[in-house]
Amino acid sequence: MREIVYPFSEAAVRDLCVGEAVRVSGLIFTGRDRLHKYLAEGGAVPVALRDGGIYHCGPVVVPEGAGWRVVAAGPTTSVREEPYMAKVIAEHGLRVIIGKGGMGAATRTACQKYGCVYLQAAGGAAALLAQRVRRVAGVCLLEEFGATEALWQLEVEGLETVVGLDTCGASLFEEVQAASGAVLQRLLTSS
Amino acid sequence: MIWSEILAELIRRATSDLPADVEAALRTAAASEQPQSQAALFLTALTENAALARKKSVPMCQDTGTLNFFWSVPRGTDESVFEQAARAATERATREGWLRRNTLDGLTGRSIDSNVAEGCPVCHFEQRSESGGQRSEAVEVWLLQKGGGCENMSRQFSLPDDSLLAGRDLEGVRRCLLQAVWEAQGYGCAPGILGVCVGADRAEGFRVAKRQLLRTLDDSAAEPALAELERRVLAEANLLGVGPMGTGGNTTLLGVKVAARPRLPASYFVTVAYMCWACRRRGVRVCGDKVEWLG
Numbered sequence: 467m468r469e470i471v472y473p474f475s476e477a478a479v480r481d482l483c484v485g486e487a488v489r490v491s492g493l494i495f496t497g498r499d500r501l502h503k504y505l506a507e508g509g510a511v512p513v514a515l516r517d518g519g520i521y522h523c524g525p526v527v528v529p530e531g532a533g534w535r536v537v538a539a540g541p542t543t544s545v546r547e548e549p550y551m552a553k554v555i556a557e558h559g560l561r562v563i564i565g566k567g568g569m570g571a572a573t574r575t576a577c578q579k580y581g582c583v584y585l586q587a588a589g590g591a592a593a594l595l596a597q598r599v600r601r602v603a604g605v606c607l608l609e610e611f612g613a614t615e616a617l618w619q620l621e622v623e624g625l626e627t628v629v630g631l632d633t634c635g636a637s638l639f640e641e642v643q644a645a646s647g648a649v650l651q652r653l654l655t656s657s
Numbered sequence: 658m659i660w661s662e663i664l665a666e667l668i669r670r671a672t673s674d675l676p677a678d679v680e681a682a683l684r685t686a687a688a689s690e691q692p693q694s695q696a697a698l699f700l701t702a703l704t705e706n707a708a709l710a711r712k713k714s715v716p717m718c719q720d721t722g723t724l725n726f727f728w729s730v731p732r733g734t735d736e737s738v739f740e741q742a743a744r745a746a747t748e749r750a751t752r753e754g755w756l757r758r759n760t761l762d763g764l765t766g767r768s769i770d771s772n773v774a775e776g777c778p779v780c781h782f783e784q785r786s787e788s789g790g791q792r793s794e795a796v797e798v799w800l801l802q803k804g805g806g807c808e809n810m811s812r813q814f815s816l817p818d819d820s821l822l823a824g825r826d827l828e829g830v831r832r833c834l835l836q837a838v839w840e841a842q843g844y845g846c847a848p849g850i851l852g853v854c855v856g857a858d859r860a861e862g863f864r865v866a867k868r869q870l871l872r873t874l875d876d877s878a879a880e881p882a883l884a885e886l887e888r889r890v891l892a893e894a895n896l897l898g899v900g901p902m903g904t905g906g907n908t909t910l911l912g913v914k915v916a917a918r919p920r921l922p923a924s925y926f927v928t929v930a931y932m933c934w935a936c937r938r939r940g941v942r943v944c945g946d947k948v949e950w951l952g
Contacts (some may be wrong), residue, residue: 523719524719525757526721526756526757527754528754537754538710538717538718538757540719540720542806543805566843566902567845568842588703588902589846590846590934590935592717593709596715612767613758614758615768628695630904639842642903646897646899649896649898650836
């Protein structure tokens with residue numbers, strides 16, 4: 467089991483390979499459809515994303531005291547951010563993306579070029595993953611985007627993931643897609 | 658009998674308590690994967706997640722989904738009372754953190770924090786015809802919470818489809834279903850469950866397909882040809898090797914549930930409602946003072 471801690475160094479992420487299990491600790495930022503479109507269109511955020519990680523997640527949060535408590539926080543489908551991801555990696559210096567389902571060729575190429583990894587978390591395992599959130603360090607764009615699409619600054623400890631896209635240009639998902647496509651063709655030929 | 662309270666409890670159960678048959682299927686699947694493989698680890702995490710969500714009464718998945726209520730009521734019932742109760746229960750469940758703030762204005766994208774709006778939650782009513790002169794006053798309602806990730810992977814095919822060499826017969830349907838599972842890869846949170854409607858029009862096709870997701874995994878279609886199709890597609894889909902979350906493995910689908918409906922001569926739709934592993938379905942039956950929880 468590998469461990470990476472925020473702020474993530476280029477050397478640390480370049481050392482990870484597809485299929486390896488990785489635990490992520492420290493600060494991560496949630497972001498999904500609204501945020502990616504906003505960033506790709508040149509929108510500014512009041513946090514430094516450089517050497518940081520974006521977690522494709524719209525958490526369930528409830529107010530608690532003066533702050534917030536995360537009740538459920540699993541990953542959302544990453545491929546919806548494919549049109550924006552490469553640009554966001556290039557312009558904001560992201561090192562880590564956490565999500566589920568995999569991403570496409572543009573993100574794979576950007577990961578290789580700029581030194582970023584795509585990590586897959588267990589899709590839908592929201593109660594379990596919420597246990598890894600130690601505290602909510604802050605939130606931005608709450609008013610504009612609403613609670614689900616806002617950028618939440620989460621302090622996590624030991625968030626379990628597996629490397630889906632690495633900095634060598636390998637993709638766990640493209641391999642599975644191609645192999646399963648070949649099986650599908652065999653099944654459809656043998657009706 | 659306060660319906661808004663009963664329905665809030667129904668939402669709590671659905672969102673936090675994975676049905677026993679689905680949980681058992683995940684356990685069996687975990688054991689069928691290679692020990693320590695990514696597939697086995699993911700499936701084990703899902704069973705741990707299910708136990709934790711149940712224990713803490715929190716959502717098993719952060720995408721608490723579209724709320725689809727399927728009602729069966731006596732003939733002549735004023736449905737608006739139940740619709741209103743469903744809206745009140747949804748608002749309450751959102752305040753409790755059982756539901757995410759999960760509704761956006763279709764035009765502006767602004768969050769509708771209460772989750773209550775036109776058509777939200779969705780209520781489908783069926784007024785029962787009285788069989789054999791026996792009138793039952795019972796009201797039964799099933800809730801299906803279906804998230805956006807899997808909803809995005811749902812498909813509707815119009816046969817014949819040249820690209821799939823799918824004609825207007827069950828072999829054509831089989832080809833559509835395998836194609837849909839392959840296209841879904843891990844995007845819809847595999848291992849999934851297919852609810853399928855053969856026939857009907859486009860809108861009714863999706864309603865019927867979603868309705869099939871209320872069937873338990875061990876339920877087979879009454880019609881032998883459809884039962885055989887269900888069995889075959891399930892077995893074949895699990896040969897694809899997509900695996901849990903699309904990272905490879907033996908477990909790609911947990912179930913296939915097919916229904917057929919009348920169609921126009923000109924149309925032959927195959928509608929596939931792809932459901933993620935978090936198949937949140939719970940029901941309740943109320944008759945007089947008696948409340949019976951289902952599922």
